[in-house]
Amino acid sequence: MQKKRAKRTQRAIRCPYCGAVADIRPAAEIYQDPRRTDELYVCRNYPCCKSYVGIYPGTKIPMGPLANGDLRNLRIRAHRKFDRLWQSGLMKRQEAYRWMADFFCIPQRDAHIGMFSEYRCNELIKKCDSLLAQSQSAVS
Numbered sequence: 001m002q003k004k005r006a007k008r009t010q011r012a013i014r015c016p017y018c019g020a021v022a023d024i025r026p027a028a029e030i031y032q033d034p035r036r037t038d039e040l041y042v043c044r045n046y047p048c049c050k051s052y053v054g055i056y057p058g059t060k061i062p063m064g065p066l067a068n069g070d071l072r073n074l075r076i077r078a079h080r081k082f083d084r085l086w087q088s089g090l091m092k093r094q095e096a097y098r099w100m101a102d103f104f105c106i107p108q109r110d111a112h113i114g115m116f117s118e119y120r121c122n123e124l125i126k127k128c129d130s131l132l133a134q135s136q137s138a139v140s
């Protein structure tokens, strides 16, 4: 008779899409890029469920909730849109980051698009669009 031992009490990181536990795996394996030396939390259902997130180097702390491909693409789109704010000269880069933090009422250290939820990405894209449209109509 085997007596099951209680699992280690370390808090499991779970996938917000399918609920599976996420395991730490080398990023080189997921990105198929042997130059990567970092690690990721990867959903146990990967690659059916394409969700993962980076880990702060030297820790087991995830950089945010796991994100799937759709969310990662949305973050890239949101970042490109945001970058246009300062690339277009509408504001300086630093100002743009401060503006974004103020817009979401979050501290500047949390104003990282790479950690944004779908909701925040969409809000940011909308807001950037209206700011950029305003500045264009002001010029013409």
Ligand SMILES: [Zn+2]
Residues within 6 Å of the ligand: 015, 016, 017, 018, 019, 020, 043, 044, 045, 046, 049, 050, 051
């Ligand atoms: Zn999953």
